[in-house]
Amino acid sequence: MSPPTPVVVEYLTPRHVAYLGLMHMLGAMLLDGIINFALGSLMFSKTKSPIMLWGPLPNSLAADAAFTLILQTTFTWFLDRLAVRNDLKKGLVEPLSMPVNAHPWLRWFVGLDDDSADDYSGNNRTGGGYGRVGERRAYSRPHHNSSGAGSSRGRSRRGSLLGIGKSDLQRFQSRGQEILRFHGKRIGVLIVASFIVFWPITMVILTVMKASGVGRDDGPLKGDFNVWPFPEVFKGIYGFLTGIITPLISYIALIYEGESMIRFSSLDSEDEEEDEENEELFQDSDEEVMMEQLDRVA
Template identity: 40%
Template sequence: MTAKTKVPVIGLTTRHIVYLIVMHTIGAMILDAGINFGLATAMYKNNKHPVYIWPLPNTLAGDMAVTIIIQQALTWILDRLAVRGDLKKGLVAPLRMPSDASSLVRWFVGLKDVKAAGKPGFAFHFKRVVVYIVATFLLYWPITIGVLYGLKSGHVGAAVADGAHAAGEFNLWPFPQIFKAVYSAALGLTTPFVSYVTLIYEGETQAASSGAAAVSAAGDEESKVAN
């Protein structure tokens, strides 16, 4: 805890809402889209293999699945670090656990696991990353495949074979790049959830630490009086 760190508060304030929307929703979406557009350019542009929904080596279905795994794992790690950095700067106040918080939020915050283990370790984060990835996969991937089949039926993104490139379902530049960018931006909509549970985790651990420090100080005072 630094001098700029604010005292934990109960409930989302207007500042929290703006913080979560601007920095951890819009900001995350723009960053994710930019990175994945660049990755898709490196993967698909000037590639002699055609781009399809399923067949390897250039499979958009596989790409979208792998994108979920990598992006969501990195989001869990990097977004938590970003929130902690913002808390140290005093950009926003940490949160206390709402009394009406769902069991899902309580599990992701993981205070019981932290108290039992002393501090969050690999197992703590691994379990939550896996659930985060699986939930995102079940929500996004089937819909994405449906969208791709709809685009395929309309011949959107299809290219004509030439001397250097074979014809594919989505070879037309820059369709694969734009699709991957939009898809990753949509995944960025899940980032505020990680930010929110991190704000609560930091607020609860800060409150617990302050309480323990107060009890310790009171004990020291009693000892001095007794002596």
């Protein structure tokens, strides 16, 4: 039996808090810590080069900390969004709509920075496309424009998505560029923010530990730190702590999926209304033809 169609929720519920706090914060942090500890064991335990605080990869903890931030943030952005989408399909949690007074940065991360998005997003409270029922959204038909602008707008958007008039290669390249721009900018901002928060204080802590002789290398390599277990434990703890950004990405993904549902539902409503109008026009036309024929017979 397939799970019921998810309903877009306007506010965080206790289920959302548990989902974000347990699965996508604590669970993700533990997973990141274990993965980084395993990678550290592969990188450092059998190395023939000294483990230094500063220097090039792979035996520099400073360089490895920076590279870990870049790699982990990028993978988390994509994999966590896929995980959220899969959880929505299973019915584990409900999608969210954009908060009423959402900060511009949140809107930008979700991807609603385009002015045209307001036609179907939760931020335009006066626009068509949905109605509010308690804390949930019930989809409704948008306000009809007698000039046909609403239906033509829906057709033009779908036409642009389908890439009508372009070759498959051009569409593929255009779509790839859109994906790269959309995700690349947001991943870049997250990486810079994470770097500012985590990397400097980590370097200060490592410098103090080096001066205090913590993890000192007493072996023949004479590095700043030993090859086991200090760098492996450090990498595991560092990966665990930097994984704290995961629930933010999950929250963004929940809003993105919810707003996407609202938009597509609104487009479908426009198409249904357009079909009904066309059917009425055909009926009126048939009636006029029949009346003309009756007049001629009479």
